[in-house]
Amino acid sequence: MPRIAPHARAVPASGIRRITELAWSLPxxxxxxxxxxxxxxxxxxxxxxxxxLDRDDTRYTPNGGIAPLRDAVAAWLDPEHGLPVRRDNVWVTAGGAQALHLALSLTVGAGDGVLVPDPGYPPFAMATRLLQAEAQPYPLRAEDGFLPDPAAVEAAITDRTRVLLLNSPSNPLGTSLPAELVAELVEVARRHDLWVLSDECYAAFTYDVPHVPAARFDTDGRVLTLHTFSKTHAMTGFRVGVLVVPDQMAPLMPTLQESIVSCVNTPAQYAALAALTGPQDAVDHARRTYREHRDLATVFLDERGIPWLPASGGIYLWADVSHAAGGDVAAWAEELARTEGVAVAPGSAFGERGEGWIRISLTASAEDLRAGLSRLPARADVAAG
Structure with missing residues (x-):
């Protein structure tokens, strides 16, 4: 028998998916x-x-997507980025996942290094390894509010490093990077001649702070930006994302997109166009809802004496259950699902520095948040009181 490529076996499984599928199997x-x-x-x-669909608009589109959608994305991002965004910079992808794969395909080869946040979204490392590159974690520490320390990021750079991956607002942390920190991190990349891959998929959901695009500080064409319609517009199943690339990459894009997905399905692109150019009431409602869910969740956590990280953006809340997890939060989360019937994402699924923490999704209904969080174990001092 022919062998399976070794790098395919090296891609780590998702600890989030394992817990979620277990929960789905439990009535x-x-x-x-x-x-x-x-x-x-x-x-x-x-x-x-x-x-x-009714007009049978179901054929191929240009590799980069339909022109009206690409123009609408460019018009949306141009003032945000503070530098010209044109149609040729915008590439419509099969969700944020394919945008990530495409961006890494453009920037790393076998053996190259990608600086990924720890804790960070697992597919950052998964996609890196699938391309035979090396995920190089940089630490996000509780004592720093889980924000990147530019000095620690710089210390993680090796002679193989090619990409610095940023994520704001963060999945799983709910942190949003302030402008001065984004500028410092882009400057670190400039000093070491790295690409910057900025995942800004939750840009529409920030609370009391502005979203700051990394491209705003890009003076020499090194920043690539990811967006998606999935969470902002409740379109997860449509699978429409966006990769914004520097001018120098634009000539390469038709060939790379053709080799991966050719183009995104046509009706989904028209849906995304309507989402971006039509009424934004649903986005505003979602932002208010997730903020209300964040505040609701923190009340339940406070009642149980469970520390949490203030969430200034995104759709998740990061909470410290080290008092109950016993040093193995993944095993604890599995037992919680089996015995209490509530699934939370174990922090260790996002990197070593997530041990003892959990990620709570704020996209669940208020009813489910109340029911689920009420089953979390209180700290001993709170329970005794």
Missing amino acids: GAVVLSVGEPDLPTAPHVLHAAREA
């Missing part, structure tokens, strides 16, 4: 482990997809 379990919006897709978005 009545409350699932707080996955970021699936509990809100409906806006009617005008669904209507645009139906219209495309």
